[in-house]
Amino acid sequence: MIExxxxxxxxxxxxxxxxxxxxxxxxxxxxxxxxxxxHTAMRYSLFAGGKRIRPVxxxxxxxxxxxxxxxxxxxxxxLELVHTYSLIHDDLxxxxxxxxxxGRPTCHKVFGEAMAILAGDGLLTLAFEVLSRLPHRSxxxxxxxxxxxxxxxxxxxxxxxxxxxxxxxEGRQPTAALLETIHKSKTGALxxxxxxxxxxxxxxxxxxxxxxxEYGEHIGLAFQIVDDVLDMEESSEAxxxxxxxxxxxxxxxxxxxxxxxxxxxxxxEERLAAHxxxxxxxxxxxxxxxxxxxxxxxxx
Amino acid sequence: MIExxxxxxxxxxxxxxxxxxxxxxxxxxxxxxxxxxxHTAMRYSLFAGGKRIRPVxxxxxxxxxxxxxxxxxxxxxxLELVHTYSLIHDDLxxxxxxxxxxGRPTCHKVFGEAMAILAGDGLLTLAFEVLSRLPHRSxxxxxxxxxxxxxxxxxxxxxxxxxxxxxxxEGRQPTAALLETIHKSKTGALxxxxxxxxxxxxxxxxxxxxxxxEYGEHIGLAFQIVDDVLDMEESSEAxxxxxxxxxxxxxxxxxxxxxxxxxxxxxxEERLAAHxxxxxxxxxxxxxxxxxxxxxxxxx
Numbered sequence: 001m002i003e004x005x006x007x008x009x010x011x012x013x014x015x016x017x018x019x020x021x022x023x024x025x026x027x028x029x030x031x032x033x034x035x036x037x038x039h040t041a042m043r044y045s046l047f048a049g050g051k052r053i054r055p056v057x058x059x060x061x062x063x064x065x066x067x068x069x070x071x072x073x074x075x076x077x078x079l080e081l082v083h084t085y086s087l088i089h090d091d092l093x094x095x096x097x098x099x100x101x102x103g104r105p106t107c108h109k110v111f112g113e114a115m116a117i118l119a120g121d122g123l124l125t126l127a128f129e130v131l132s133r134l135p136h137r138s139x140x141x142x143x144x145x146x147x148x149x150x151x152x153x154x155x156x157x158x159x160x161x162x163x164x165x166x167x168x169x170e171g172r173q174p175t176a177a178l179l180e181t182i183h184k185s186k187t188g189a190l191x192x193x194x195x196x197x198x199x200x201x202x203x204x205x206x207x208x209x210x211x212x213x214e215y216g217e218h219i220g221l222a223f224q225i226v227d228d229v230l231d232m233e234e235s236s237e238a239x240x241x242x243x244x245x246x247x248x249x250x251x252x253x254x255x256x257x258x259x260x261x262x263x264x265x266x267x268x269e270e271r272l273a274a275h276x277x278x279x280x281x282x283x284x285x286x287x288x289x290x291x292x293x294x295x296x297x298x299x300x
Numbered sequence: 301m302i303e304x305x306x307x308x309x310x311x312x313x314x315x316x317x318x319x320x321x322x323x324x325x326x327x328x329x330x331x332x333x334x335x336x337x338x339h340t341a342m343r344y345s346l347f348a349g350g351k352r353i354r355p356v357x358x359x360x361x362x363x364x365x366x367x368x369x370x371x372x373x374x375x376x377x378x379l380e381l382v383h384t385y386s387l388i389h390d391d392l393x394x395x396x397x398x399x400x401x402x403g404r405p406t407c408h409k410v411f412g413e414a415m416a417i418l419a420g421d422g423l424l425t426l427a428f429e430v431l432s433r434l435p436h437r438s439x440x441x442x443x444x445x446x447x448x449x450x451x452x453x454x455x456x457x458x459x460x461x462x463x464x465x466x467x468x469x470e471g472r473q474p475t476a477a478l479l480e481t482i483h484k485s486k487t488g489a490l491x492x493x494x495x496x497x498x499x500x501x502x503x504x505x506x507x508x509x510x511x512x513x514e515y516g517e518h519i520g521l522a523f524q525i526v527d528d529v530l531d532m533e534e535s536s537e538a539x540x541x542x543x544x545x546x547x548x549x550x551x552x553x554x555x556x557x558x559x560x561x562x563x564x565x566x567x568x569e570e571r572l573a574a575h576x577x578x579x580x581x582x583x584x585x586x587x588x589x590x591x592x593x594x595x596x597x598x599x600x
Binding site for chain 1: 329333334335337338339342385389392394395412413414415417418420421422424425426428429431432433438439440442443446447449450451453454455456458460461463464465467468481
C-alpha cells in the first residue's frame with residue numbers, strides 16, 4: 001500500500017487504464033470473429049482512448065475495501081461497455097447527431113447508422129454477459145452486480161431515462177429541479193453504480209457500501225458540473241468531442257441554471273462532500289480521494 | 301396433468317399468453333412513471349398482441365421438467381422483452397425500414413426514431429434487470445439465465461450477429477450455408493434460449509437440458525422456415541406486418557434457396573425431429589409436442 005500511494009495519481013490512472021484496456025480486449029470478440037463488421041465497429045468506439053473514469057472508479061472503490069481483488073478489471077470493464085454503447089446511440093442523427101467523439105468521427109459516420117445501432121446493442125448485451133461469466137466471484141455477487149448495472153442503465157432513474165429527459169428538456173426553461181433530475185439519471189446513476197460495483201466485487205459490508213454510494217453521488221455531480229463548464233470553456237480539440245453543443249442545442253446545464261462562477265464553486269462543494277463521505281475509510285481510500293480532486297481539476 | 305392435457309392447445313396458449321401479459325405488465329414501468337414518454341413507447345410495442353411464442357416455449361419447457369414452477373412467467377417474460385426490443389430496432393429506417401408490425405404502425409412511426417431507439421434499449425436493459433431480481437430462484441439459477449439470454453441475444457452466434465448477417469446478405473447469392481448461419485443466430489438462438497431458460501428455471505438436469513436444447517433447435521428452424529413461407533403466401537393483413545418484404549429486399553430465405561415445396565417438407569422434417577428430441581420425456585412434454593405441430597401448421 002505504501003508503495004502504491006507513492007505512485008503519482010497519473011501513473012496510477014495510466015496503470016488502471018491499461019488493465020481495463022486489456023480486460024476490454026479479452027472480453028470483446030476479435031475483429032476476425034463473424035460477423036467481422038460489427039466487431040470492428042464495436043472495437044472502433046471502444047478503443048478510442050477514453051478516460052475510462054468509470055472502470056477506474058470501480059477499481060479504486062474495490063481497493064478501498066480490500067487489496068486489489070483478483071479480476072476486478074473484468075467487472076470494471078462492463079461499465080465502459082455500457083458507457084460506450086450509450087455514447088454510440090446518443091451520437092446518432094436521431095438523437096444528438098454528433099460527428100465527433102473521443103477525437104474521432106462517431107461510429108455511425110464511419111460504419112453507417114444501422115451498424116452503429118447494432119454495435120451499441122451488442123456492447124450493452126456484452127456487458128451483462130461479462131458480468132454473468134466473471135470467474136472469480138460467487139453467483140450472489142455476480143447477480144448483485146447485474147442488478148446494479150441494469151438498474152443504473154435503465155429507464156427509471158437510470159441512464160436511458162436521463163437521456164429521454166435531456167432530449168425533452170431541450171429548449172425548456174432551465175430550472176434547478178429539472179437539472180437535478182436529468183443529471184442524477186443521465187450521468188449520476190452509472191458513476192454511482194461504478195463505485196458500487198467495485199465495492200460489491202470486493203465484498204463491502206453495508207456501512208462501506210452506503211459510504212461509497214454517497215461518495216459516488218457527490219463525484220457524479222461534480223463530474224457533470226465540470227463537464228458542462230468545460231463544454232462552454234474548452235475547444236473541440238481539447239475535449240475530443242464537439243464543444244459548445246449544449247448551448248447550441250439549448251440543453252439544460254449547470255452553467256445555464258447557475259452561471260459559470262456558481263457552477264465552479266458547486267463542483268468544489270461536491271468535491272469536499274465526496275471527501276467527507278470517505279471519512280470511515282483509512283488510507284486505502286486515498287485513490288478515491290485523489291480521483292475526486294482530479295475530476296474537479298481536469299481540463300478535458 | 302390429465303385435466304391440463306384435456307384443455308385444448310388453443311386454450312392452453314391463451315392461458316399462458318394471459319399469464320405472460322400479466323408478468324410483462326408487472327415488470328414494465330407504468331406509463332405514469334417518469335419519463336412517461338419512453339414507458340408509453342415501450343408498452344405500445346410490448347402490448348400489441350404478439351403470439352408470445354418464446355415465453356410460451358419457456359413455460360412449456362419448464363412444465364416438461366416439473367409441474368408449473370412458481371413465477372416461471374416472470375422469467376418467460378424476459379424473452380418477450382428481448383424479442384420486442386429486437387423488433388423495434390430492426391424496424392428502424394436505418395435497418396429494415398418497416399411501417400407495420402403486429403398490425404399497428406411501428407414504434408418509430410408513432411414516437412419518432414430517437415424514442416424508438418431508446419425504448420428498444422430500455423426493453424433490453426429491463427430484461428436483464430428482471431432476471432436478476434426473480435424472487436423464486438437461487439442466484440446460481442438467475443446468473444445461469446443471464447448467461448443464456450445475453451449469449452443468445454449477442455453478436456457471436458446470437459440475435460444481433462444474425463441481424464448483421466441478414467442485412468449484409470441482402471442481394472447476395474442465396475446459398476444453403478449462408479441461410480443456415482443467418483437463421484441459427486437471428487431467430488434460432490433466442491428460440492433455443494427460450495426452451496433452455498424454462499428448463500434452467502425448473503431445475504433440469506444435464507440430460508434433460510440437452511434434449512430440450514435439441515428440441516429448441518428443431519422448432520427454431522421449423523419456425524423460421526414457416527415464417528419465410530408465410531411471408532410469400534399470406535397478406536400483410538393476415539400477418540400483421542408487411543408481407544412480401546423478403547423478396548422485395550432480396551433477403552436470403554428458405555423459399556429463395558430451396559423453393560416453396562421443398563421448404564414446406566423441410567419444416568415437416570424439423571417438426572418430426574423436434575418430436576424425436578423429446579423421446580426421454582413422458583406426457584409432461586405433451587405441450588411441447590403440440591407446440592411443434594402448431595408452429596408448422598400456423599397460417600400467421
